[in-house]
Amino acid sequence: MGLFSKKNKEALNTPLFKENPVTIQVLGICSALAVTSKLEPAIVMGLSVTIIVAMANVIISLIRNTIPNRIRIIIQLVVVAALVTLVSEVLKAFAYDVSVQLSVYIGLIITNCILMGRLEAFAMQNKPWPSFLDGIGNGVGYAMILVIVAFFRELFGSGTLLNYPLFEKLGLYELGYLNNGLMLMTPAAFILIACIVWYQRAKDKSLQE
Amino acid sequence: MAAKKYVCKVCGYVHEGNDAPGVCPLCKAGASEFEAVKAPKKGLDTNSDIYAILYSVVVVVIVAFLLAGVSSALKPKQDANVELDKKKQILASLNERNLPDAAATYDALIVADPIVDAQGNTVAENGGFKVANDAVSESNLPLYIAKLADGSKKYIIPMTGNGLWGGIWGYLALNDDCNTIYGVYFSHASETPGLGAEIASDKFQSRFPGREVYRDGNVALTIVKKVTDETVEVNAISGATITCNGVNDMLQRKLAPYKAYLSANAPVVEPVAVEPAAIVEPATAEAEAQEKVEE
Numbered sequence: 242m243g244l245f246s247k248k249n250k251e252a253l254n255t256p257l258f259k260e261n262p263v264t265i266q267v268l269g270i271c272s273a274l275a276v277t278s279k280l281e282p283a284i285v286m287g288l289s290v291t292i293i294v295a296m297a298n299v300i301i302s303l304i305r306n307t308i309p310n311r312i313r314i315i316i317q318l319v320v321v322a323a324l325v326t327l328v329s330e331v332l333k334a335f336a337y338d339v340s341v342q343l344s345v346y347i348g349l350i351i352t353n354c355i356l357m358g359r360l361e362a363f364a365m366q367n368k369p370w371p372s373f374l375d376g377i378g379n380g381v382g383y384a385m386i387l388v389i390v391a392f393f394r395e396l397f398g399s400g401t402l403l404n405y406p407l408f409e410k411l412g413l414y415e416l417g418y419l420n421n422g423l424m425l426m427t428p429a430a431f432i433l434i435a436c437i438v439w440y441q442r443a444k445d446k447s448l449q450e
Numbered sequence: 451m452a453a454k455k456y457v458c459k460v461c462g463y464v465h466e467g468n469d470a471p472g473v474c475p476l477c478k479a480g481a482s483e484f485e486a487v488k489a490p491k492k493g494l495d496t497n498s499d500i501y502a503i504l505y506s507v508v509v510v511v512i513v514a515f516l517l518a519g520v521s522s523a524l525k526p527k528q529d530a531n532v533e534l535d536k537k538k539q540i541l542a543s544l545n546e547r548n549l550p551d552a553a554a555t556y557d558a559l560i561v562a563d564p565i566v567d568a569q570g571n572t573v574a575e576n577g578g579f580k581v582a583n584d585a586v587s588e589s590n591l592p593l594y595i596a597k598l599a600d601g602s603k604k605y606i607i608p609m610t611g612n613g614l615w616g617g618i619w620g621y622l623a624l625n626d627d628c629n630t631i632y633g634v635y636f637s638h639a640s641e642t643p644g645l646g647a648e649i650a651s652d653k654f655q656s657r658f659p660g661r662e663v664y665r666d667g668n669v670a671l672t673i674v675k676k677v678t679d680e681t682v683e684v685n686a687i688s689g690a691t692i693t694c695n696g697v698n699d700m701l702q703r704k705l706a707p708y709k710a711y712l713s714a715n716a717p718v719v720e721p722v723a724v725e726p727a728a729i730v731e732p733a734t735a736e737a738e739a740q741e742k743v744e745e
Binding site: 276278282307310312326331341395422425426 | 528
């Protein structure tokens, strides 16, 4: 089996659109609401989740045949929690500023359902390499949605992008534009995610139920 | 050992016996479609209780040692980072931000870190930096004294409190009249980005300098929705009411105990004379500079 056989490519590609973890599998919604009022934390969260899903997938896949079936969820949880703690310790030692910015989000990763979902649904049945690709695919699929939502929320909620005061520079405020406070609240994330789900299903009829 | 198991590749039917059945009772597939199920390895029955218990113990022990090892190996580096970060935050209250070498600047600017008490006595001349947040009490109040490049003296008060989701903290630098704010720094553990988290922004912190802290023996500095008194009130952040209340509460609780020490150290202010020209007090470099501007 080649490194990028058809099946492996599928493991990498489908989570980006057809089986997007947020909009189709409906995993990781809570963090998609919590960290998307600014673009920067959304990008960082997407990156960290991608790395951790991929690593956890590989580890679980390596030991999948030895895991007792009845306690598999706990074992998965231990692996995820250990990984997250490790990453946060290393960040604290070598990239303190980043770890300060990430403080909450790192902890949130443990509770992110994408991790458990992918470990249970994919890594438990597949070899390490496809599992790694699946992790990357799902992480990127998740990050994509986060970035799209955060882009609109930060742009219309604060008038900035990555803290760059775009609307101010464009002079929109002088034309009478006001920042939309709703965009900074959680409901805006629901509405935006719903819009993405709508667009996706309108484009691909096979996704409609 | 018990009879072998054969599984039908077409429908998944499992047959138990020494040989594959001639035909599948479910889907009528031939014997060639049957495959022997490999017997599990001896002693590795992954479904037994003992295996599950041993497995979890081993996993937990491995993870525990791994984390403990990493944590203790990285501890000195992390502590150094935390210390440096604290220095950066203290300097941020002096409006010294984004420094290339914060440790050197800290050593140059902060001349003392005494510990004082709520009665106004100095408990220790130095060592305030080492006081842990939870060790701060009425008799153990850390304070930082800074001497800026222009010779003016600033008092920096550390503060901790609670926001909406988690802890908030900050440093407040006072001019040498011990009442007017020179600069502030706030930070937080987990306030909502875009709302409560804005207390860490320059935009919010720049509202403080020039405001007064104490009035009539009480902490008068407050964060309000609508400023009516420019001398002690600061505009809140809309949408972040609970975080702003937390900041308010923190200011009230943490600044009050320093009152005695600060008023004992404040320069005696002459009652304002009728003619401003009558003030001969040389005052500080800053006041002089201010006078020049006014002239």
